[in-house]
Amino acid sequence: MDEPAYHASRRTLNLSPCVFERALLAGCAQCELASRHALAEREVVACSLEVARINCTTLESLFRERATFALRLPRPGVPLVHAKAMQLQCGGLRGLQAAVAAPTADVHAMVQKAKRNDASLLELPWGEIVASMMAWQPRRRAQTPKP
Structure with missing residues (x-):
């Protein structure tokens, strides 16, 4: 399947894509509201609750806003x-x-706990969260031995 056709199919079949799809597919987190679907030998993640998707969109926007300078991100x-x-x-x-002291990295549960504790996502300890973003490193690929 060519890429334009894949993306067109993805938009029509996954009407409520998960905001943190990349993190979920990479195993960095999980979410109790996420549902995974196969599409053209790939996996897509959908959110099953619109209110949760809005909360996650807000959280991701705050991540990007607060880390723009530290991570040298491009303009919005x-x-x-x-x-x-x-x-x-x-x-x-x-x-x-770490900020909400959650036992697992369940996105929906962490957002709910953050909203209960601080009443607003704006009041989270953003210095600590941005420091965690800066410290995060991707997994290194395994080196294959040379013959």
């Missing part, structure tokens, strides 16, 4: 390269997990 509206998106999502969720 410009798509992120994959490595920066992973650093933002995986590092941000790891920082959120």
Whole structure:
């Protein structure tokens, strides 16, 4: 399947894509509301609750806003390269997990706990969360031995 056809099918079949899909597919986090579907030998993640999707969209926007300078992100509206998106999502969720003292990295549960504790996502300890984003490193590929 060619890429334009895949993306067109993805938009029509996955009407409510998960905001943190990259982090979930990479194993950095999980979410009790996420449902996975196969599409053209790939996996897509959908959110099953619109209110939760709105909360996650707000959280991701705050991640990007608060980490723009520290991670040298491009101006708003410009798509992120994959490595920066992973650093933002995986590092941000790891920082959120530490900030709310969550036992697991369940995105929905962490957002709910953060909203209960601080009443607003704006009041989270953003210095610690951004530091976690900066410290996050991708997994290194295994080196294959040379013959």
